[in-house]
Amino acid sequence: MTMIMVPEEDWRNLHDMLEQIIDFITRRNADDSSSEWIESEEARKLLGISPKTWQNYRDQRLIPFSQIGRKIYVNRADLDTFLRSHRIAPRK
Numbered sequence: 001m002t003m004i005m006v007p008e009e010d011w012r013n014l015h016d017m018l019e020q021i022i023d024f025i026t027r028r029n030a031d032d033s034s035s036e037w038i039e040s041e042e043a044r045k046l047l048g049i050s051p052k053t054w055q056n057y058r059d060q061r062l063i064p065f066s067q068i069g070r071k072i073y074v075n076r077a078d079l080d081t082f083l084r085s086h087r088i089a090p091r092k
Contacts, residue, residue, distance in 0.1 A: 035075070036075070036076045037066070037074070038075075038076055039071065039074075040054065040073070040074065047083075058072070063079065063082050064078045
């Protein structure tokens with residue numbers, strides 16, 4: 001095992017900087033809109049699909065969802081992933 005000696009002031013600066021980075025990442029993750037849960041109807045409207053198509057997507061488990069009673073919720077990040085996986089590239 002190798003040990004490196006660092007002056008105390010440098011160590012404190014490094015420690016403070018790491019704490020700031022951790023705080024920034026924590027705040028960013030908390031504010032991240034992709035972690036937002038939206039209701040089924042809003043998800044369907046974002047995708048521009050009919051209620052029957054939305055039902056088929058859920059039946060086929062194409063998009064992960066949560067259900068509490070009769071309410072269905074979808075994570076916005078899962079919708080983004082679904083849209084990216086069905087993206088059609090432009091012709092060259």
